[in-house]
Amino acid sequence: MWRELQLGLAGASSPARAAQPVGWRAGRAVMPAAFMAQAAGWFAHFEALAAADVALYFEDTLQAAAALLGAWHARKTVWWPGDALPATAQRLAEQVGAFAGDWPGRADATAAVADAPQPDWQPLDPQACQLVVFTSGSSGEPTAISKRLHQLFDEVRALEAEFGARIDGAAIHATVSHQHIYGLLFRILWPLAAGRPLAAERVAYLEDLHAAPGRIALIASPAHLKRLQLANTGDLPERLAAVFSSGGPLPADALPPCAERLGQTPIEIYGSSETGGVAWRQRPPGAGDAEPWRAMPGVEWQLADGQLQLRSAHIGNHTGSDWYTAADHARAEGPGFVLLGRADRIVKIEEKRVSLAAVEQALLDGGQVREARALLLPGSRQELGVVLVPTPEGWARVDTEGRAAWLAPLRERLAALLEATVRPRRWRLVSDLPANTQGKTTQAALQALFDPLRPAARVLKREPLSATLRIDIEARYPGFDGHFENQPVLPGVVQLDWAERFARELFALQPAFAGLEQLKFQQVIRPGSTVELTLTVNADGSELRFALASERGPHASGKLRFGAAA
Known part of the structure; x- marks a missing residue:
């Protein structure tokens, strides 16, 4: 498997693997020979380019995989953005020499060479920095993060060691984009390395899976799983090998619908663009947020002044001997750890430091609040805003007693925590937190809720x-x-x-x-x-x-x- 990861060719040289599809597109199998031909076309295209850095964006996962492997073997550094918006392309144009894939409005977005001969595929250099991914931008502009290939290979190997037996014989389908590090690993690199077929199309609605044959491993996001009660899952519970969730926290009240509609609760992955996946848990339906996380194979952890530190060969640009300080507080419980909120969410208002995490926790502890987000609102005068998702009981009180009456005890809780000058001045009640295609609730989306023209x-x-x-x-x-x-x-x-x-x-x-x-x-x-x-x-x-x-x-x-x- 390690050599196949280095080659990135889904083991197509193996006779047994050559007879199995690499994936499915519009219900039709894509065989290794066709996939290899496409990868060869991209290799020929990128090898002819003078540019060392290329930006790739594709809607089709199999096309993305072929272009990625072709670029890597041509020794290009691949920039892997989360979207193809004009503003994103404009920022990337300052960093890369070429674009390839689905870039609307860009005439310079290039395509693979047709009928290119198969090159003499050589193992990739695991130490090469050949991938640049981006944070979600949940706290501002997306930040570029360089990855060495061995970091990706090591993480895929850990995923297979921990979960491979669970999803043997399953095809990979996903509600998340492969243009995010979570989707790249789970939708492209892991299935290619392990020889599991992957779907070219992203799942928009779980009903789309009714026509997919055989066993399924579903790569999902909290944004989709929180709305599971809306889905007609049919016979999926009998065919689901596993469900994965990452990209953000999954509320505890989403677990019972998952168990009912999918026959199981998700395997939650904890990590970030910087660290990759470092821990996991699978909570029973009645569990809360205090369920501990267990480290992935090859990942060590410790606590320093209550803050989580991690060490692994696939974390950051570390050698594996350095400790990486995560942005989360935690406490030890048994062999694992319980997350206690972000450690870096401190803002200043009127020259006073305010912990957004502490504000959110106080609101959650008050009851009748399912989710809470506090944020510093832009403007000439700094002020704190709060977005709340009431529980069903909370909404019932809002309906009967009014918004002001329901908010009153929550305001009182914060009065004991914050000075009057820094308490939240603006509140928004929503049915669900806004989420993008990666399941992330971004700062921009939260700020948009406070637009005066949004009623x-x-x-x-x-x-x-x-x-x-x-x-x-x-x-x-x-x-x-x-x-x-x-x-x-x-x-x-x-x-x-x-x-x-x-x-x-x-x-x-x-x-x-x-x-x-x-x-x-x-x-x-x-x-x-x-x-x-x-x-x-x-x-x-x-x-x-x-x-x-x-x-x-x-x-x-x-x-x-x-x-x-x-």
């Missing part, structure tokens, strides 16, 4: 392709400004903004606005109203239908179209 909204019902929200419109909502002085009404453009804004929070829409159709405005919306917004999208995110209604009847409806970025 208070609650998701009442959610299906894979539709949702209904209740929007309470305050009399002072700024969208009324200028429309009109004595008889304020909500402008139609604001209603369209709501439709797109909330649809993008809940669904994966295409990036560029492409037009309006069937637009109707039946009744005006006035300050103090409560309306329901119904959203329906199609499977590829190119069409959004919306309707606004209240107890007075329909207010507006229409269809918005979206397409790829220009």
